Amino acid sequence: MMKKSRRSFLKVAGIAAIGLGAAPAMNFASTNAAHPVKSKNQTALTAHRWGMVIDTNKVTEQVVEHVMEACHKAHNVPDFNHEVDEEKFPNTRPVNHKQELKWIWEEHFKYAFPDKEDEFLAEKFLDLPFLVTCNHCKNAPCVQACPTQATFKREDGIVLMDYHRCIGCRFCMAACPFGARSFNFRDPRPFIEEISPGFPTRTKGVVEKCNLCSERLAKGELPHCVEASEGAITVGDLEDPESEVRALLNENYTIRRKQSLGTEPSVYYVM
Amino acid sequence: MLEIAIKGSKSYWLWIVFLLAVMGAGAFVYIDQYMNGLMITGMSRDVSWGFYIANFTFLVGVAAGGVMVVIPYYLHNYEKFHRITILGEFLAVASLVMCLLFIVVDLGQPTRVLNILLYPSPGSMLFYDMLVLNGYLFLNIVVGWKMLEAERNQVEPVWWTKPLVYLSIPFAIGIHTVTAYLYCGLPGRGYWLTAILAPRFLASAFAAGPAFLIILCYLIKKFTKFDPGWEAIQTLAKIVCWAIIANLFFFLCEVFVVFYSGIPSHEAHLTYLLFGYHGYNALVPWMWTALILMFTGAVFLIIPKLRNNKTLLPITCGMIVIGAWIDKGLGMISGGFVPSPLHHVTEYAPTGKEIIITLAVYATGFLILTILFKLATQVKEEVNG
Amino acid sequence: MTKNIILTGLGIFVLAVLSPFWFNMVTTTQAKPSPELLGKAKTEKKCVLDKYDMRANHMSLLDEWRDSVVRDADRMYTSANGKSFNMSLSTGENSCLGCHEDKAKFCDSCHTYASVRPYCWDCHTNPKEIE
Numbered sequence: 001m002m003k004k005s006r007r008s009f010l011k012v013a014g015i016a017a018i019g020l021g022a023a024p025a026m027n028f029a030s031t032n033a034a035h036p037v038k039s040k041n042q043t044a045l046t047a048h049r050w051g052m053v054i055d056t057n058k059v060t061e062q063v064v065e066h067v068m069e070a071c072h073k074a075h076n077v078p079d080f081n082h083e084v085d086e087e088k089f090p091n092t093r094p095v096n097h098k099q100e101l102k103w104i105w106e107e108h109f110k111y112a113f114p115d116k117e118d119e120f121l122a123e124k125f126l127d128l129p130f131l132v133t134c135n136h137c138k139n140a141p142c143v144q145a146c147p148t149q150a151t152f153k154r155e156d157g158i159v160l161m162d163y164h165r166c167i168g169c170r171f172c173m174a175a176c177p178f179g180a181r182s183f184n185f186r187d188p189r190p191f192i193e194e195i196s197p198g199f200p201t202r203t204k205g206v207v208e209k210c211n212l213c214s215e216r217l218a219k220g221e222l223p224h225c226v227e228a229s230e231g232a233i234t235v236g237d238l239e240d241p242e243s244e245v246r247a248l249l250n251e252n253y254t255i256r257r258k259q260s261l262g263t264e265p266s267v268y269y270v271m
Numbered sequence: 272m273l274e275i276a277i278k279g280s281k282s283y284w285l286w287i288v289f290l291l292a293v294m295g296a297g298a299f300v301y302i303d304q305y306m307n308g309l310m311i312t313g314m315s316r317d318v319s320w321g322f323y324i325a326n327f328t329f330l331v332g333v334a335a336g337g338v339m340v341v342i343p344y345y346l347h348n349y350e351k352f353h354r355i356t357i358l359g360e361f362l363a364v365a366s367l368v369m370c371l372l373f374i375v376v377d378l379g380q381p382t383r384v385l386n387i388l389l390y391p392s393p394g395s396m397l398f399y400d401m402l403v404l405n406g407y408l409f410l411n412i413v414v415g416w417k418m419l420e421a422e423r424n425q426v427e428p429v430w431w432t433k434p435l436v437y438l439s440i441p442f443a444i445g446i447h448t449v450t451a452y453l454y455c456g457l458p459g460r461g462y463w464l465t466a467i468l469a470p471r472f473l474a475s476a477f478a479a480g481p482a483f484l485i486i487l488c489y490l491i492k493k494f495t496k497f498d499p500g501w502e503a504i505q506t507l508a509k510i511v512c513w514a515i516i517a518n519l520f521f522f523l524c525e526v527f528v529v530f531y532s533g534i535p536s537h538e539a540h541l542t543y544l545l546f547g548y549h550g551y552n553a554l555v556p557w558m559w560t561a562l563i564l565m566f567t568g569a570v571f572l573i574i575p576k577l578r579n580n581k582t583l584l585p586i587t588c589g590m591i592v593i594g595a596w597i598d599k600g601l602g603m604i605s606g607g608f609v610p611s612p613l614h615h616v617t618e619y620a621p622t623g624k625e626i627i628i629t630l631a632v633y634a635t636g637f638l639i640l641t642i643l644f645k646l647a648t649q650v651k652e653e654v655n656g
Numbered sequence: 657m658t659k660n661i662i663l664t665g666l667g668i669f670v671l672a673v674l675s676p677f678w679f680n681m682v683t684t685t686q687a688k689p690s691p692e693l694l695g696k697a698k699t700e701k702k703c704v705l706d707k708y709d710m711r712a713n714h715m716s717l718l719d720e721w722r723d724s725v726v727r728d729a730d731r732m733y734t735s736a737n738g739k740s741f742n743m744s745l746s747t748g749e750n751s752c753l754g755c756h757e758d759k760a761k762f763c764d765s766c767h768t769y770a771s772v773r774p775y776c777w778d779c780h781t782n783p784k785e786i787e
Contacts, residue, residue: 035736038724038743044731093307098315098617107613114614115536132613141458147397148386154729162726163779167386168309168379171397173319177459179612183319183379186310195786198747200779204308205379218731258612261458 043220047237049138049157050212051266053248054131058232064106064129070228071104071210076201078191089190101182103210104133104225115258131233133225134159134180134210135257135265142172142181151207157238157266158212166206173207177258178265181209238266272420275649276642282494286641290634297631300624301376309379312625317617318608320377322625325600326632327373329479330366331450332472332599334407336480337363338443339510345436351503354651355488357422358499360415361643362484363443367408369636376628396453403449407442410435415643423650447472454607462540462607465528471521472599477514478565479595481507482588487644489585497648497655501581508584512572515565515591522562522598539614544606551616554605557597564594689769695757703755704735715774718745745780753782 040046072079080095110117112130136159142151143159150165151172173181187204195201199215202208212235213223226233236245245268248254254268279287304311314321340359343349375381392398414435421428451469458464485507488499529537542548544558568591571577578584610616621629671678697703703710704717721743724730734740744751756762759782767774 037734038728038730039732039734040729041731044729093310096310096315098317099310100316111613111615114612117535144394145396145457147392147395147401148383148390149392150386150390152727154727156729160726164722164726165383165386165390166380167383169374169377169397170319170379171395171453174454174460174607175457177457177612179317182316184308185312185314186308195781197781197783197786200781203380203775203778204310207379214729218729258459263458 041218041220045217045220045222047156047243048239049237049266050136050217050235051157051238051245051268052136052212053234053236053245053254053268053270055232055234055248055252055270056128056130057270058230059129059131061129063229063232064131066228066230067131067225067233068102068104068106070224072102073194074196074213074224075103075199075211076188076192076196077101077103077208078188079193080191082191082193084190092190093186095191096185099183099185101184101188101208103182103208104131106130107132113255113257115260116255130269131225132178132180132257133267134212135178135263135267136210136212138264138266139262141175141177141263145171145175147171154214158214159209160211160214161206161208163200163202163206163208168205168207170207177261177263181207183207272416272423272646272650275646279645283641283645287638290638290641293634294631294638297628297634300627301631303624304376304628305381309377311622313620313622315617315619317611317615318605318619320604320608321619322600322621322629323373323377325604326629327370327377328450328472328603329596329600330370330373330636331404331446332476332595333480333483334363334366334370335443335447335473335476336478336483337366337411338440339477339481339514340484340507341436341443342440343506345433346440349506351500351506354497355484355499355503355507357415357419357647358487358491358644359480359484360411360418361647362480362487362640363411364408364415364643365636365640367404367411367446368639369632370404371408372632372635373629376632396449396456400446400449400453403442403445407439407446410439410442414439419647419650422654425654444473447476454603459612460607461534461537463603464537465525467521467524471518471525474514474518474521475595475599478511478518479592479599481514482511482568482591482595485511485588486585486592487640491644491648495648495652497651504584505579508572508578508588511588511591512569512578515569515572515595518595518598519565519569539610540606543609543616544602548610549616551609551618553618553620554602554609558602561594561597561602564590565598568594689765691763691765692758692761693756694761696754697756697762700755702737702739704733704737704739704741706737718776745776746783753784757784759784 071077078101080097080100084092086092106129109121109125109128109130112132136157138157140151140153140159143153146152147169148165148167150162150167152160152162154160168183170183173183184202184204184206188202189195192201213221213225216223223233223235226235234245234248236243238245240246248270249268252270254270256265256268259265300311312321312323337359340352340356344352344356375384378384387398387401414432417432418428421432448469451472454460454463455465455468485504488504488507492498526541529541539548543551544554546552547555568587571583571587571590577587605619609618705713710717721733724733725743731743732740733743740750742748742750742754744754746753748754753759766772
């Protein structure tokens with residue numbers, strides 16, 4: 001008898017504790033359910049499926065440098081070559097360059113397109129810099145792999161990351177066939193020369209990658225890489241036949257990375 | 272029953288203290304990892320999983336291997352296994368706890384781990400892996416405990432333990448199948464992208480698990496008054512024999528397909544593991560060691576005279592466990608990441624800190640194993656003696 | 657006999673459980689915080705919700721906001737009182753810190769007092785703190 005009543009007491013107490021914990025959230029939901037409205041900025045750029053066309057003829061070493069710098073600076077991507085300010089970040093341990101982070105970077109043809117490696121490749125392609133980044137695949141393996149939906153596909157086709165939710169399991173990094181993802185093996189802040197206030201930094205222990213400047217599209221601006229590329233990069237709506245990207249795809253011969261895997265990358269290269 | 276665990280000989284307590292010391296050292300290093308991030312490991316942008324996930328994969332196999340004593344006893348009424356089924360179940364429990372710990376220490380944000388439950392993602396294989404691993408752990412704890420309790424009280428086990436035992440069989444296959452699916456469903460990783468990965472995982476599991484159990488039986492016989500029985504060990508040895516042959520055969524199939532078809536994105540990984548790739552060959556000696564150990568082990572187990580040799584058998588089993596550990600742990604994970612999807616080569620080796628944390632997880636598992644085995648053997652001594 | 661032991665034990669338990677109170681009685685209690693409304697926030701008067709609702713529920717609101725911004729791309733919030741806001745902690749005029757200009761005197765004063773350490777600022781930055 002004693003045992004039973006203690007048990008039922010604990011049960012009731014447990015349920016009561018859950019109730020107490022949930023109360024604030026429920027209050028909040030009940031008081032505010034009615035009126036507030038969430039909406040997009042009126043100036044926001046929208047698309048059915050965002051895509052990118054990179055004109056390899058216009059990509060020079062200089063363009064690559066500008067694009068990388070614009071992107072990485074604006075998004076507070078740490079640079080492991082940056083000399084750490086000892087005053088602000090005392091006792092920072094030495095870096096392991098293999099643990100670097102990057103959103104958009106340069107590769108040679110045979111690395112950007114390993115399945116198209118060619119013994120007798122036209123010489124002009126051999127040393128040409130190719131810009132590679134997240135492909136915002138239509139069938140993104142990283143989205144499929146993520147166990148918390150921290151990586152997800154937005155309605156407009158952008159593959160995005162919710163850094164608040166990422167548990168750092170790195171399954172998405174194993175899943176990505178393009179090596180587009182980087183992991184914060186350590187706190188990135190000591191390696192950011194100047195923190196850009198327009199975008200948060202990341203915390204240690206989460207994965208990150210190109211977000212197609214969704215924070216800029218929301219304000220009606222085009223991505224940083226487009227602006228810095230001197231016309232080499234075009235971003236637009238792949239589903240809209242009237243869009244600039246579709247015009248480029250119509251007029252030029254384009255290739256995509258690892259097309260045979262069926263992930264349907266949204267980044268095209270004009271050859 | 273737990274009171275049994277707090278009465279023991281001096282060597283028992285020395286062993287416990289030793290395990291606790293290793294766990295303490297690991298906890299200390301883990302604090303460093305928790306504060307400073309996974310930078311303390313040898314992992315990198317290109318090799319984003321390392322020693323932790325490798326050991327996780329191997330131990331899922333050891334846990335699944337426990338089913339190789341459950342099936343003969345419960346499905347085929349093979350009485351000789353009566354004395355050791357509980358050992359298989361408890362070995363699974365300890366292995367699974369280690370698996371879960373390895374997942375947690377591998378996370379970049381371990382405090383957010385419950386997000387897996389808060390935002391369940393049925394598209395992710397990791398979601399199912401969590402379900403089957405926890406399910407199998409739960410089943411083994413309940414079944415093992417209830418069976419042992421019944422044995423101690425000399426009564427029939429409660430009726431509902433039987434259906435749970437039957438349920439645990441598909442779960443055992445499930446944990447290792449789903450763990451293989453984590454890898455073999457990824458489009459860009461040629462080494463893992465093969466339908467034979469799950470069967471190969473199971474084969475090596477059914478070799479490494481029972482082989483480890485044989486070693487444990489020898490230790491039990493040495494340190495306690497309980498004798499698991501030579502015939503049971505002999506049967507286990509035959510199971511190990513066929514499983515390791517199957518594993519080698521599956522590996523051979525893999526080697527044939529990869530090299531005969533010659534598709535570069537598949538070939539590069541095996542070339543790296545077996546012969547070195549573009550001058551990088553850190554894993555080559557390991558892989559050949561693993562193959563030689565497994566092959567020699569298989570030969571020793573096929574020949575009855577060698578299999579029946581009581582001194583040689585534990586050594587053979589040790590060779591097979593180590594071989595499977597290298598093949599499935601080191602080779603399987605690093606091999607999948609080298610070369611990277613862009614065909615860059617970044618090699619991986621665990622750091623000292625990573626190894627200490629790994630040893631601490633093993634120490635935790637062995638602590639659980641020691642206590643559970645002590646309970647089991649003591650109860651059996653009481654009943655039989 | 658056992659009754660006495662149990663009662664003494666219970667007594668000690670109750671004393672121990674209430675230890676924070678004893679601790680506060682013998683030490684000087686920190687004055688309760690008074691977050692200051694400075695700059696724009698002072699003249700503006702109206703926030704997303706009324707004062708008490710905000711005090712109790714700002715964390716749930718922020719949680720809702722971050723999901724909306726990150727996952728649905730909806731960045732404008734028109735609240736029940738008709739005002740609209742840019743759903744952002746720290747970017748732009750119309751964000752939280754855009755109005756509550758002094759993070760230390762607004763956010764931190766209460767959080768420090770209550771020993772709450774939200775990890776917002778592990779990633780988000782206070783524009784004022786970047787020199």
